[in-house]
Amino acid sequence: MLSRKLSTVLSRISAITAVLMLLLNGWSDRVEAADIQAFVGARLMPVSGPVIENGTLVVRNGKIEQIGATDQVVLPPGTEVVNAEGKTIIPGLICTHSHIGWGGGGDSSEPIQPECWTRDSVDVRSASFMRARAGGLTLVNQMPGSGHLISGRTTYLKLREGNTVDDLLVLDDTGWPMGGLKMANGTNSQRSAPFPGTRAKSASLVRQAYVKAQEYRNKIAKAEGDAEKMPERDLRMEALVEALEGKRIVHHHTHRHDDILTVLRLRDEFGFEVVLHHVSDAWKVADEIAAAGADCSIIVVDSPGGKLEARDIRLENGAVLEKAGVNVAFHTDDWITDSRLFLRSAALGVRAGMTSEGALRALTLSGAEMLGLEDQTGSLDVGKDADFAILSGDPFSIYTQILETWVEGAQVFDRSNPDHLLYAVGGRGAGDDSAYHCCGEEGGH
Amino acid sequence: MLRNMMIPGVTLVLLFMISMTSVTGGLNESQQAENTIAIYGDKIYTMAKSEDGSWSGVIKDGVVLIKDGKVVQVGLAGDIEIPEGSIIKKAAVVTPGLIDARSVVGLAGWLNIDHDSDHIERSSPIQPELEALDAYNTREPLIDWVRSFGVTTLHTGHAPGQLISGQTFIVKTRGNTVDDAVVKRKAMVACTLGSDALRSGKESPGTRSKQMAMLRQEFIKAQAHMDKQEKAEGDEEKEPPARNLRMEALISILKKEMPLMISAHAAVDIQNVLRLQKELDISVVLQGGAECYDFVEPLKKQGIPVIIHPTMMRSSGVGKNASMETSAKLIAAGVQIAMGSGYESYVPKTRVVLWEAAIACAYGCSFEDALGMITLSAAELLGVDDRIGSIEVGKDGDVALYDGDPFEYTTHCVGTVIEGQVVSEAVR
Numbered sequence: 001m002l003s004r005k006l007s008t009v010l011s012r013i014s015a016i017t018a019v020l021m022l023l024l025n026g027w028s029d030r031v032e033a034a035d036i037q038a039f040v041g042a043r044l045m046p047v048s049g050p051v052i053e054n055g056t057l058v059v060r061n062g063k064i065e066q067i068g069a070t071d072q073v074v075l076p077p078g079t080e081v082v083n084a085e086g087k088t089i090i091p092g093l094i095c096t097h098s099h100i101g102w103g104g105g106g107d108s109s110e111p112i113q114p115e116c117w118t119r120d121s122v123d124v125r126s127a128s129f130m131r132a133r134a135g136g137l138t139l140v141n142q143m144p145g146s147g148h149l150i151s152g153r154t155t156y157l158k159l160r161e162g163n164t165v166d167d168l169l170v171l172d173d174t175g176w177p178m179g180g181l182k183m184a185n186g187t188n189s190q191r192s193a194p195f196p197g198t199r200a201k202s203a204s205l206v207r208q209a210y211v212k213a214q215e216y217r218n219k220i221a222k223a224e225g226d227a228e229k230m231p232e233r234d235l236r237m238e239a240l241v242e243a244l245e246g247k248r249i250v251h252h253h254t255h256r257h258d259d260i261l262t263v264l265r266l267r268d269e270f271g272f273e274v275v276l277h278h279v280s281d282a283w284k285v286a287d288e289i290a291a292a293g294a295d296c297s298i299i300v301v302d303s304p305g306g307k308l309e310a311r312d313i314r315l316e317n318g319a320v321l322e323k324a325g326v327n328v329a330f331h332t333d334d335w336i337t338d339s340r341l342f343l344r345s346a347a348l349g350v351r352a353g354m355t356s357e358g359a360l361r362a363l364t365l366s367g368a369e370m371l372g373l374e375d376q377t378g379s380l381d382v383g384k385d386a387d388f389a390i391l392s393g394d395p396f397s398i399y400t401q402i403l404e405t406w407v408e409g410a411q412v413f414d415r416s417n418p419d420h421l422l423y424a425v426g427g428r429g430a431g432d433d434s435a436y437h438c439c440g441e442e443g444g445h
Numbered sequence: 446m447l448r449n450m451m452i453p454g455v456t457l458v459l460l461f462m463i464s465m466t467s468v469t470g471g472l473n474e475s476q477q478a479e480n481t482i483a484i485y486g487d488k489i490y491t492m493a494k495s496e497d498g499s500w501s502g503v504i505k506d507g508v509v510l511i512k513d514g515k516v517v518q519v520g521l522a523g524d525i526e527i528p529e530g531s532i533i534k535k536a537a538v539v540t541p542g543l544i545d546a547r548s549v550v551g552l553a554g555w556l557n558i559d560h561d562s563d564h565i566e567r568s569s570p571i572q573p574e575l576e577a578l579d580a581y582n583t584r585e586p587l588i589d590w591v592r593s594f595g596v597t598t599l600h601t602g603h604a605p606g607q608l609i610s611g612q613t614f615i616v617k618t619r620g621n622t623v624d625d626a627v628v629k630r631k632a633m634v635a636c637t638l639g640s641d642a643l644r645s646g647k648e649s650p651g652t653r654s655k656q657m658a659m660l661r662q663e664f665i666k667a668q669a670h671m672d673k674q675e676k677a678e679g680d681e682e683k684e685p686p687a688r689n690l691r692m693e694a695l696i697s698i699l700k701k702e703m704p705l706m707i708s709a710h711a712a713v714d715i716q717n718v719l720r721l722q723k724e725l726d727i728s729v730v731l732q733g734g735a736e737c738y739d740f741v742e743p744l745k746k747q748g749i750p751v752i753i754h755p756t757m758m759r760s761s762g763v764g765k766n767a768s769m770e771t772s773a774k775l776i777a778a779g780v781q782i783a784m785g786s787g788y789e790s791y792v793p794k795t796r797v798v799l800w801e802a803a804i805a806c807a808y809g810c811s812f813e814d815a816l817g818m819i820t821l822s823a824a825e826l827l828g829v830d831d832r833i834g835s836i837e838v839g840k841d842g843d844v845a846l847y848d849g850d851p852f853e854y855t856t857h858c859v860g861t862v863i864e865g866q867v868v869s870e871a872v873r
Contacts, residue, residue, distance in 0.1 A: 127760070127765075131760060301792050302795070302796050302797050302800060303555070303591075303794055303796070303797065304586070304590065305557060305587065305792075306555070306789065306793055306794035307557055307791065308558065315873075335759055335760075336791075336792055338757060338759070338760065344854060347855055350854070350855050351854060351855045351856070351873075397854065397855075398804070398853055425769050425770055426770070427766060428736070428739065428766050429766065430760065430765070430767075431761070431765025
């Protein structure tokens with residue numbers, strides 16, 4: 001439903017970029033790395049299957065080619081062998097709700113602005129991107145804020161080394177950058193007019209917007225391709241129509257128990273696909289959420305409150321939802337919590353009763369599912385992107401260090417590199433936006 | 446008949462009285478036993494120091510005996526006789542009750558609305574006369590929250606955010622009224638340098654230079670006030686100056702009765718802290734200190750203790766260059782240090798010092814140095830180590846209980862005891 005013209009132009013640009021990148025990659029590959037790498041002797045936690053105590057992970061051209069017990073994996077000729085004995089390898093962490101790079105959406109003019117897009121505002125050179133890589137993250141859903149009912153389109157970003165935001169995009173089959181739609185209810189999106197002042201007004205404004213989008217979609221359907229009969233292009237409507245058609249998952253900020261149910265009601269009225277985000281009161285309505293089959297992306301914060309809606313937030317949310325049968329992911333909401341300590345969020349979930357298996361899934365595969373990218377990433381499976389983190393020990397021990405992060409077979413964080421360590425630990429210069437992506441004689445990381 | 450009846454009657458009464466006495470006696474005994482609590486630990490970190498100043502180590506299979514609120518014995522379980530009727534608690538690990546060396550809990554409420562936000566007064570940038578005691582809400586839910594993670598003492602009060610925002614005090618995390626809970630009514634005066642205390646528009650201070658100029662001017666006024674007071678003391682013909690609470694608070698800093706606790710993070714502001722301490726010759730405590738790793742030597746040389754920022758301080762704004770290894774660096778250099786949860790304006794409304802020290806431990810501090818920052822070292826820095834901070838005979842019976850390594854993500858705090866009373870049994 002996006003303009004075919006615009007789509008065509010963009011996909012052409014993407015195609016050209018892709019060819020250029022292939023050329024460049026091909027070039028550097030020949031200089032830097034073998035095509036095939038095997039991480040041998042590690043404790044592999046694939047998430048999609050049982051832990052392999054002494055395992056080998058084979059990566060070729062950015063994809064996982066083999067995974068199994070070390071004595072059963074046959075290494076192809078020319079494989080570069082990396083000794084990973086004593087280390088633990090987990091899928092790259094996926095943050096379903098992040099503000100790294102500070103990408104904003106709508107402005108203060110009105111409450112519904114789905115035409116805005118974080119792709120146009122995120123700064124991928126921000127130090128927060130390096131911190132995220134240091135935290136083992138390989139994929140984020142870069143979100144606009146929650147100060148609007150609909151604040152804009154989100155952008156799914158692979159944390160590849162990149163010079164521009166385009167280098168980090170996740171493209172769909174047509175070459176179009178993938179992302180969701182950010183919505184919010186409750187008090188964050190309530191302000192003076194033209195913003196809503198009450199919850200009922202919030203819901204009614206959203207309803208009205210989607211009704212309008214349905215009509216827009218119907219007009220397009222009726223036009224049957226006749227350019228004369230097509231409605232005028234409307235970016236706002238186009239984003240909402242994508243949500244109505246399931247092409248854009250709604251990522252919905254919501255805290256209070258009744259607000260959560262309002263989201264589910266609107267979902268049922270209009271048929272969009274939704275992930276509930278934050279969900280402070282989830283423990284009060286876990287059965288209702290389970291019955292509705294809705295996924296929850298939750299946050300872990302160190303104390304309740306700070307805002308009225310988070311008054312009753314509990315560390316037990318993950319455990320309660322898991323027990324109720326809800327698909328749960330964690331998120332950082334970075335800068336609310338620090339991407340470098342994303343493992344900690346899930347570990348505190350375990351502390352409050354979640355299973356370790358469920359908690360690790362909630363950092364990886366469940367997140368991929370909530371972004372519609374589970375066929376591509378989220379677990380250590382043959383054919384998936386080689387997105388993983390190498391740890392010094394158990395993922396949920398405070399004493400474990402994240403040693404390396406790999407995205408699509410390329411190392412993007414290496415704790416033994418002092419330039420990278422600075423971002424992992426902090427210190428003078430750690431807050432400066434990315435010298436790291438600089439080029440030149442001393443660049444080429 | 447009557448007389449005959451009387452005798453057994455009197456006997457019954459007498460018997461009853463005797464039995465009452467013995468029952469009462471029994472009650473007294475058991476009450477005494479109820480005032481006694483024995484806490485067994487597979488490991489007890491007393492956080493006492495050896496004569497050479499090193500940590501005295503861990504007691505394996507130990508017990509702490511607390512009577513009437515004070516520690517009366519601590520040692521190997523086999524060596525200590527536990528009075529019959531004592532309350533018995535057991536845990537894998539026992540530590541002293543934790544101390545949050547810089548908090549705003551009790552003044553900055555969890556709801557974060559006007560109703561429960563008493564941590565900052567914006568009517569004037571310099572108000573050292575404000576007492577924390579007058580604003581502390583003993584029923585604040587965040588007190589219960591941190592207490593369930595072993596915190597038994599808070600150094601809390603007015604928040605960073607004004608040049609001088611008010612006083613702080615030291616309080617136990619229990620009590621029906623603030624008077625029940627207070628340990629030290631006047632602890633420090635809270636000052637903030639740098640962008641956190643700049644005011645906008647035509648209000649001062651709008652720059653760092655103005656902040657320093659205003660502080661200098663205010664202390665000059667206080668010095669003059671003090672001089673007048675002193676002159677009048679020895680001379681009956683001279684009238685003492687009119688009492689002025691603001692001046693009195695500043696005079697107590699000039700007299701080194703209270704330290705000036707300065708919140709500063711950026712390098713430029715920490716340099717101003719160092720300069721101000723020299724100029725005024727006062728006791729200064731640096732609080733926060735995101736970039737203080739560049740000033741370790743001068744801090745040590747000038748004897749300025751540091752209440753370091755929470756290890757998980759956000760890497761943005763004044764904390765953009767914060768390091769998770771700063772505590773380890775300061776300790777290695779011999780700078781006196783404690784850890785505080787600091788001030789959070791949004792979510793989370795308070796941090797938990799147990800978790801902050803834990804991350805410091807994962808980033809270079811030894812286990813005991815990290816634990817020390819929230820127990821004995823904190824008590825020393827706050828000047829209350831005669832009463833709290835370690836499990837030693839004669840000190841308050843404040844302890845925290847855990848089901849494993851207190852710093853590990855997936856273990857729990859399973860109990861908190863203040864002066865012998867179990868105040869939390871939540872498993873967190």
